Amino acid sequence: MSRKLGALVLAMGILVGAMGIKTLLSAKMTGTTMMANGPAPIPWPPR
């Protein structure tokens, strides 16, 4: 297996893991946001 293919497989694994954590944390999704860069006040997320 080439190293580039290895990088692709690893990237997909990370993506699956990240989306798994997101699903786990948002089990009771209320539509609220948590993503915020910087210290500015957070508005309601787009609906």
Next chain:
Amino acid sequence: MPGPVDLTIWFLGTAFELLFVVCSVARKSFLRYFFLNLYLLSSTTVSIGRFLILWSCGQGSDKYMYFYYYSDALLTLTLFCALISLYSRVFGELRAGEYVKWGAVFLLLGTAGFSYAVVAQSAERLSTSFAYELSQNLYFVGLVLTYILWGAVLKLRETRTQLVQIILSLGLYFSGYAASYALVNFSGKFIIIRYICPALGCFLPLSWSLTMLRYTEESRLVPAHLVAVPR
């Protein structure tokens, strides 16, 4: 308009962002940590833009909401680049820089594709939903990447103090957001993150600035006895 506490956190956070850039210029590390500086400079610029819009239109306005989430997606992309640059520095000695770049491109394309698939059915305001979804998904990818980087730092017995502390701060920052996200989703109260998230936004530039102030590029850590397993 936000209250005095919100505004104080906001101004302090913006000041810390500028402080990091000033410190890295003073330490002659601006180019060494170029993407970190780029992220914080972009964040400062976005903060000023957000303040001007919030001042003229108010926090509940659509204008502020759209500007906030579009700029947030851009900042998350910049933060992703900053994280990949940290990967390149940690894995640089293993000559794995090219594979890190390929992995980052695959990951970014995969996240964009996944985010599009999630929002593709909402014909209305597709670009806004996409920017919001991409931002959130990239955040979680960043969280996983940071934990992997923590593991790599331990495994490779990285001793560069500046680099280790910058990575540790980033991990704490992402973990804090994940915790607040879980808290909001389980309690259903948006008000919980009113102060937590902006405070976390202050924490990252402050901890990076302290790292720059306290340590030079030549500073080295002594590996802990628990981690350094004798061969």
